[in-house]
Amino acid sequence: MKSMLLALCAAATVLPGAAAVANTAESPFVRSESVVRADDxxxxxxxxRLRLETRLATAAEEVCGRGMDRLHNVAKDKARTCKAEVLAESRAQYQTLVARAESARTLALN
Incomplete structure (x- = not known):
């Protein structure tokens, strides 16, 4: 199973990913995990927020297979499906981080 790690300050939140396109031992195109920093x-x-979304998309591509669109159509389709699933699963974590930031901002203003 693929995963992305979203690091926020000192805490790290694990974002479980979709089924692997290929095992990293078998393919140089994929990684078992990727760390996405948000503390900066x-x-x-x-x-x-757009920067974080871009980082998540890049990490999903690293986890699911960078450059797979230049390979066989089956690999391309698996990578596309994997990326969509990883991004969908990371969406809840993204929304939680944004909500925490908004909440902290509201508290600071009061």
């Missing part, structure tokens, strides 16, 4: 972002800002 202000998630109350839309630009930083």
């Amino acid at each position: 972002l202000d998630l109350t800002r839309p630009a930083d």
Whole structure:
């Protein structure tokens, strides 16, 4: 199973991923996990939210197979499915991080 790690400050949240396109021992195109840092972002800002979304998409590509679109159609389809599943599963974590940032901002303003 593939996973992404989302690091926020000192805590790390595991984002379980979709089934592997190929085992990393078998393929140089995939990784077993990827770390996505968010501790340098202000998630109350839309630009930083976009940066995090871009990082998540890049990590999903690393976990599910970078460059698979240049290979066989079956590999391309598996990588596309894997990436969609990983991003869907990471969406809840993303929304939690944004909500925490918004909540902290609201508390700071009060």
